Amino acid sequence: MFASFLIGLREGLEATLVVSILVAFLVKSDRRDRLPLVWSGVGAAVALSVGFGALLTFTAAHLESRQHELFDAIASLAATVFVTFMIFWMRTAARKMSGELREKLSDALQLGGTAVVVMAFLAVAREGLETALLWFAAAQGATASASPLIGISLGLLVSVAIGWGLYRSALRINLTKFFTWTGLLLILVAAGIFKYGVHDLQEAGVLPGLSTLAFDISGVLNPSAWYSTVLSGMFNITAQPSVLETVAWVAYAVPVLFLFLRPSSKAPVSPAPKSAQPAS
Incomplete structure (x- = not known):
C-alpha cells in the first residue's frame, strides 16, 4: 500500500505541477476562455490512464498460469525501465519544464483549440500511463487486493492537494528535496x-x-509480522529469496543509487571576451 501511495504521490504531483503551469499561464495571459480546453485534455489523459490500468488488470486476470507469470514479468521489467528514466529525467528537466510548457502552450494557442487540447493531453498522458504501469507492477506482490488501489488513490489525492496549495501559494515546499x-x-x-x-x-x-x-x-524475519509485510510490499524484501533475485536487486539498486546520489558536475563557464561584454 505504501509503495502504491508513493507512486501516486510522486507521479500525481508531477502531473499536477504540469497542469498548474498550464492554468497559471492562461490566467496570467488573460486567456481564461481556453481553460476548458486544457481541462478537456487533462480529462482525456486521466481516462486513458485509468483505461490502461484496467486493461492491464483485465488481461492478467484472463491468462493461464505460465502466461500470467510472463505477463507480470514483462510489466515489472517495463515499469523498472520507465521509473528509472523518469527519476533521472526529472533531475535534468525540472528546471526548464515550466518554460518549455509555456512555450508549447503559446504555440498551441496560435494553432487553435484542438491544438490546446492535444497539448494538455500529451503533457498529462505520459505521467498517467507511467502511473498505471508502475501501479500494476507494484500491485502484483500485494497480499490484499484492495491495498494498492487505496494506496495510489490516497497518493493522488495528496498530490492534488499539494499542487493546489502550491498554485494558490498556500504551501512552500522545496521541490528539489521532495523529488x-x-x-x-x-x-x-x-x-x-x-x-x-x-x-x-x-x-x-x-x-x-x-x-x-x-x-x-x-527465523528472524517473521513472514506474518507487520514489518515483514511493509518490507515485502515496499521493497519486495523477502525472507527466502533466490540467488538470482538477490543478484538482480543488488545489480539494479547499487549502480542506480550511486548515479542518482553522485553530484552533478557542471562545466565551468568561461568568461566572455571583453569586446562582447556590455557597457555598464
Missing part, C-alpha cells in the same frame, strides 16, 4: 519490482534457480 527523497525511495521500489520480475521469470521457467536460495532469514 530527491521520493526519487531515492522509488529507486528502492523499482529494485523490488525488478526483483519481482526476475522471480516471475523463474516461476514461468524462463530463468533457472527458483529453488536455489541465497539465504533464509525466516
Whole structure:
C-alpha cells in the first residue's frame, strides 16, 4: 500500500505541477476562455490512464498460469525501465519544464483549440500511463487486493492537494528535496519490482534457480509480522529469496543509487571576451 501511495504521490504531483503551469499561464495571459480546453485534455489523459490500468488488470486476470507469470514479468521489467528514466529525467528537466510548457502552450494557442487540447493531453498522458504501469507492477506482490488501489488513490489525492496549495501559494515546499527523497525511495521500489520480475521469470521457467536460495532469514524475519509485510510490499524484501533475485536487486539498486546520489558536475563557464561584454 505504501509503495502504491508513493507512486501516486510522486507521479500525481508531477502531473499536477504540469497542469498548474498550464492554468497559471492562461490566467496570467488573460486567456481564461481556453481553460476548458486544457481541462478537456487533462480529462482525456486521466481516462486513458485509468483505461490502461484496467486493461492491464483485465488481461492478467484472463491468462493461464505460465502466461500470467510472463505477463507480470514483462510489466515489472517495463515499469523498472520507465521509473528509472523518469527519476533521472526529472533531475535534468525540472528546471526548464515550466518554460518549455509555456512555450508549447503559446504555440498551441496560435494553432487553435484542438491544438490546446492535444497539448494538455500529451503533457498529462505520459505521467498517467507511467502511473498505471508502475501501479500494476507494484500491485502484483500485494497480499490484499484492495491495498494498492487505496494506496495510489490516497497518493493522488495528496498530490492534488499539494499542487493546489502550491498554485494558490498556500504551501512552500522545496521541490528539489521532495523529488530527491521520493526519487531515492522509488529507486528502492523499482529494485523490488525488478526483483519481482526476475522471480516471475523463474516461476514461468524462463530463468533457472527458483529453488536455489541465497539465504533464509525466516527465523528472524517473521513472514506474518507487520514489518515483514511493509518490507515485502515496499521493497519486495523477502525472507527466502533466490540467488538470482538477490543478484538482480543488488545489480539494479547499487549502480542506480550511486548515479542518482553522485553530484552533478557542471562545466565551468568561461568568461566572455571583453569586446562582447556590455557597457555598464
